[in-house]
Amino acid sequence: MKVKKKGKQTVLLKNxxxxxxxxxxxxxxEGQGPLGIYFDEIINDEKWGEKSWEKAESKLxxxxxxxxxxxxxxxxDRIDYIIAGxxxxxxxxxxxxxxxxxxxxxxxxxxxxxxxxxxxxxSILIDGGFADNVICxxxxxxxxxxxxxxxxxxQGSQRPPSAQWTVTGxxxxxxxxxxxxxFITRITTGKIVDMGIRDSNNMGAAMAPAAADTILAxxxxxxxxxxxxxxxxxxxxxEIGREICDELLASNGVYxxxxxxxxxxxxxxxxxxxxxAGGSGCGCSASVFAGFLYNQLTAGKLxxxxxxxxxxxxxxxxxxxxxxxxxxxxxxxxxxxxRNQSQG
Amino acid sequence: MKVKKKGKQTVLLKNxxxxxxxxxxxxxxEGQGPLGIYFDEIINDEKWGEKSWEKAESKLxxxxxxxxxxxxxxxxDRIDYIIAGxxxxxxxxxxxxxxxxxxxxxxxxxxxxxxxxxxxxxSILIDGGFADNVICxxxxxxxxxxxxxxxxxxQGSQRPPSAQWTVTGxxxxxxxxxxxxxFITRITTGKIVDMGIRDSNNMGAAMAPAAADTILAxxxxxxxxxxxxxxxxxxxxxEIGREICDELLASNGVYxxxxxxxxxxxxxxxxxxxxxAGGSGCGCSASVFAGFLYNQLTAGKLxxxxxxxxxxxxxxxxxxxxxxxxxxxxxxxxxxxxRNQSQG
Numbered sequence: 135m136k137v138k139k140k141g142k143q144t145v146l147l148k149n150x151x152x153x154x155x156x157x158x159x160x161x162x163x164e165g166q167g168p169l170g171i172y173f174d175e176i177i178n179d180e181k182w183g184e185k186s187w188e189k190a191e192s193k194l195x196x197x198x199x200x201x202x203x204x205x206x207x208x209x210x211d212r213i214d215y216i217i218a219g220x221x222x223x224x225x226x227x228x229x230x231x232x233x234x235x236x237x238x239x240x241x242x243x244x245x246x247x248x249x250x251x252x253x254x255x256x257s258i259l260i261d262g263g264f265a266d267n268v269i270c271x272x273x274x275x276x277x278x279x280x281x282x283x284x285x286x287x288x289q290g291s292q293r294p295p296s297a298q299w300t301v302t303g304x305x306x307x308x309x310x311x312x313x314x315x316x317f318i319t320r321i322t323t324g325k326i327v328d329m330g331i332r333d334s335n336n337m338g339a340a341m342a343p344a345a346a347d348t349i350l351a352x353x354x355x356x357x358x359x360x361x362x363x364x365x366x367x368x369x370x371x372x373e374i375g376r377e378i379c380d381e382l383l384a385s386n387g388v389y390x391x392x393x394x395x396x397x398x399x400x401x402x403x404x405x406x407x408x409x410x411a412g413g414s415g416c417g418c419s420a421s422v423f424a425g426f427l428y429n430q431l432t433a434g435k436l437x438x439x440x441x442x443x444x445x446x447x448x449x450x451x452x453x454x455x456x457x458x459x460x461x462x463x464x465x466x467x468x469x470x471x472x473r474n475q476s477q478g
Numbered sequence: 479m480k481v482k483k484k485g486k487q488t489v490l491l492k493n494x495x496x497x498x499x500x501x502x503x504x505x506x507x508e509g510q511g512p513l514g515i516y517f518d519e520i521i522n523d524e525k526w527g528e529k530s531w532e533k534a535e536s537k538l539x540x541x542x543x544x545x546x547x548x549x550x551x552x553x554x555d556r557i558d559y560i561i562a563g564x565x566x567x568x569x570x571x572x573x574x575x576x577x578x579x580x581x582x583x584x585x586x587x588x589x590x591x592x593x594x595x596x597x598x599x600x601s602i603l604i605d606g607g608f609a610d611n612v613i614c615x616x617x618x619x620x621x622x623x624x625x626x627x628x629x630x631x632x633q634g635s636q637r638p639p640s641a642q643w644t645v646t647g648x649x650x651x652x653x654x655x656x657x658x659x660x661f662i663t664r665i666t667t668g669k670i671v672d673m674g675i676r677d678s679n680n681m682g683a684a685m686a687p688a689a690a691d692t693i694l695a696x697x698x699x700x701x702x703x704x705x706x707x708x709x710x711x712x713x714x715x716x717e718i719g720r721e722i723c724d725e726l727l728a729s730n731g732v733y734x735x736x737x738x739x740x741x742x743x744x745x746x747x748x749x750x751x752x753x754x755a756g757g758s759g760c761g762c763s764a765s766v767f768a769g770f771l772y773n774q775l776t777a778g779k780l781x782x783x784x785x786x787x788x789x790x791x792x793x794x795x796x797x798x799x800x801x802x803x804x805x806x807x808x809x810x811x812x813x814x815x816x817r818n819q820s821q822g
Binding site: 138139142143145185186188189214215219221222223224225226229230232233235236237238239240241242243244245251254255258259261262263264265282323324325326328447448449450451452455457460462 | 482483486487489529530532533558559563565566567568569570573574576577579580581582583584585586587588589595598599602603605606607608609626667668669670672791792793794795796799801804806
């Protein structure tokens, strides 16, 4: 059988899915940021009426899932798969968030790259004819993430300037075999890149080489150049990681210029909001994609984007054992118009 | 586009992948069990020369991966994807185990159902024409799992008879678009089932309803009856879970009889080895599949099996917060001969 892959890491979709609907629910700090008006709902406090941060994160995913479905006009029983994951140990935000749905479930873990991984698998299920409708969704929560990965919030520890702020939020999308766009047209699946960074308070630096690796693979595999896209938007490199990624790309002759953006830099106003090097977490790229970017695509303000969620595959145990931080990034092309001739 | 799904949860593969090669490396206790002769390597101690159990688990996966490739005759650079996961927080056994491969990586989390999820996604990538060669692999480790999910081993806590013994081992398979079988012909993706069990020392009881749900969906979706298969083999229900699953199936008019087996019951000699209710863990179903079951299929002793890895989607945090245990099971049909007419 002829493989649809082009180059080593990129798949070209011949029957690309349409993104039928999206939804994002975020925390209070995220709601006060510059993208606040694009989110479907802003919760008032980090517990959202639940007894724990973890249960609140599950509720974020549960309610975001409901909003995606209700905005789509697709009957609930015609959703074939949910593909989802989060940052918590054993992905419990997801497992408890979607356990009542009764929909076949594919659990994934890609740290903060999870939204890219989810959109990739979902697109393959639809393009390959295995599904008509797939929901891709992720979440993160500042308090549950700090508690698990770093130090108890109650301790009030000082965070270094290179640290990032995990976004409280959930975002997701319903992909469908039928629709008029925006379409997911290409998927570049990342490989693990570990350049030896050990500082879990500097994840932007750790993730930048993985982001650059996937972006370079995308252009090498497809023969496209950066000017094909209106925006190339990484997940959560933050200020430090974005700069390193830009340098790594330039040293390989790829210049993104003003079209390079990062969800972690977009979600907070870093002059007015204390978010250190920028936002991070599964919910960062997911909510910026489902809220702002999808809006800009459907409003005709963006025609083509390359969405590149970035993930740091560390755990508290690996940090305690003095391991380095393996990282990964997955790239997804989203285009308002699907032109088959561009598929080579 | 015509969806290939038949019924709600099952995909029928028209261009089913061949399982080209498998490998399994297990711990000393597993090596002393009745399936010992079927494993590629038996390690002498649980640390295998590493400084921690977690690093030893990564090594198990790394070395198993190498064996799968070297047994396959497929050149390393023609492997398109690795699909892998494990039980550790943030799947670090996998992330560190395969970080040097440079192969596009899809990280998954399905607790002990991970091998089924991995074979399912891998088969879809090949059947849909997105890949030629995919490696599906998982691992678990008794010591790292006890430390993380239950109590420090040094404490020497007494375990109740319903507790299961996490298998130390890694198992995996290389799926290829080209080959003469055994073939993966059908995939039934499970949904989360949570019947309210809270006891993390009785995961067999928690997982049994999920296993029964997926097995019932498989037969309902495909129109097949249990006698189509020579063996229907769950992942790690153990003694208690197997009995409950059998009862649940019978109450729905489905009788598996003597063809019902469970990897967790097969891997240890429960009369001679102290494994309580049976084996468990990602590495249990993976190593039994890659070791014993694949051998029986290629030796002509089994013609068709339904492989149903089962997973308990709990975490230490969810247990401490008095949550119930959501569970899931994914079913994969493996057949020595692929007969297209049987695909309806």
